Structure formats: C-alpha cells, structure tokens
Amino acid sequence: MKRLVIAGAALLVLGACDVQDPTRGTFTSEAGLALADGGFGNATMNNTLVQTGDSTYRINLAQRFAAEVPTTINFAFNSYQLDDEARAILRRQAVWINQFPEVRFTVYGHTDLVGSAAFNQQLGLRRAEAAVLYLTSQGVSRSRLDAVVSKGLTRPLIPTPGPERQNRRTVTEVSGFVQSHPTVMNGRYAEIVFREYVESATSSQTLGAQALGGGDVSN
Numbered sequence: 001m002k003r004l005v006i007a008g009a010a011l012l013v014l015g016a017c018d019v020q021d022p023t024r025g026t027f028t029s030e031a032g033l034a035l036a037d038g039g040f041g042n043a044t045m046n047n048t049l050v051q052t053g054d055s056t057y058r059i060n061l062a063q064r065f066a067a068e069v070p071t072t073i074n075f076a077f078n079s080y081q082l083d084d085e086a087r088a089i090l091r092r093q094a095v096w097i098n099q100f101p102e103v104r105f106t107v108y109g110h111t112d113l114v115g116s117a118a119f120n121q122q123l124g125l126r127r128a129e130a131a132v133l134y135l136t137s138q139g140v141s142r143s144r145l146d147a148v149v150s151k152g153l154t155r156p157l158i159p160t161p162g163p164e165r166q167n168r169r170t171v172t173e174v175s176g177f178v179q180s181h182p183t184v185m186n187g188r189y190a191e192i193v194f195r196e197y198v199e200s201a202t203s204s205q206t207l208g209a210q211a212l213g214g215g216d217v218s219n
Contacts, residue, residue, distance in 0.1 A: 061103060062174040069096045073131060075168040077114075080126040082134055090131060093172055094138030100192060106146045106175040107131045110155060112167040125149040131170045146175065 065071065071093070073086035082090070097105060109128030111120040128147035136142045156167040 058174055058176055061100070065096060065172075065174050069093050071172050072169050074165050075127055075170075076165075077112075077163050077168065078123070080123060080130045082130055086131075087134060090134045091138055094135050094140050097135065097140050097144075098138075101141075101144075102177050102192060104144050104146070104175045104177065106148055106173050107135075108148050108150055108171045108173065110150045110167060110169050110171070112164045113156060113161045114163055121149050127168075127170050131172070135172075 069092045070089045073082070073089050075081070075086070076083070097103070107128045109124035109126070109131075111124045111127075115123070125147065128149060132142070132145045132147045135145060156164065157169075158164050158166055160167075
C-alpha cells in the first residue's frame, strides 16, 4: 500500500514538472517554430523560403539599398510634383537600381491625413507614378518598376490629422527579381555577386596601372 502511495506521489510530481517546464513545448512542436514566431506551418514556410533564397536575397538587397541610398522623397501639400531635392534623391536611386538589372522595385505613394480617402488614394498613386516616371528618365526599365498607392487611407510616419510633409512621400523598396522562380533567383543572385567581384578586380587593376604610369597616357 505504501509503495502505491509513493508511486502515485511521484507521478503527480512528474506531471507538475511537465506542466511548469518551459522547454516542454520545444520537443513537442514543429522544428523552428520559436524562430518563426507563428502558428503551425510558418516555420516550414520560412525554412523553405530561406533554403530557396526567396526570402534571404530580397532581404539582403533591400537592406543594402536602404543603407546606401535614400529611399524616401517628400512632396508639397496637395501636390505630386517633384522638387529639386526629390529629383536628386531619385537620381541616386536610379544609379543604384541600374547596377542590378535582375531586381524589381516597388514605389509606394503616401499622403498625409488631410482630405478624403478617395482623394488621397489618387494623390498617393500619382506621387508613386511621378517617381517611377523620373526613374525611367534616368535609364531604369519601366518593366522593373511598380507604382503602388499605400494600402488603406495612409500609413503616416507622424500620426497627426493636420498637414505633415514627412507623411507626404514615396518610398522605393526592393520587391524581388525579374524572374520569380526560386532556382532562377538563386542563379540571378550568384550572377550579381560574380559581376561585382569581376568589376572590383578590374577597377583595382586599372588603378594600379595608372599608378605605374599606364592607362591612356602615351610616353
């Protein structure tokens, strides 16, 4: 009888430990679930995207684009005309974009909170289209650019109902590769890396030749 009581108490203790043990879920849930921070299936989807390159390459290029050039231009109130500052930023974007002919970009148009939803939808789209038109004038293929109005009324940077220049903007972002199949994307990204490697070596050789008196200067 005493043995049965002890055994029962031991089972209760083990059961209590099992409920309170925070690592218990790690062994009973899908692998990678904690990293994905989502429901069942998200971890597998995330792993697939990373393995095929669909997620990683877009993120890497998007982060690089945002770090190397300004991604945002601003507009005057109730306007989609580009000022000198906006054109200067778009020229810098175009130089960067033209280095990567395999990559697609999306330009998102935004407004402030003044005016009706319908009016702001049209104004936001016109701002995005104005930015895209200027980028194409700088040699970027139109087929690689999408002009999109912000979803909903707006996505303000500064939540104010009044006029706010920082909310009147377009934002240019990396959206993917020209050909969207994951295996093609993997090859496309390899082409980018290889091309930059070759160009960097060529630049170094040119600089070295010039330092030694080479180049186009005749003796």
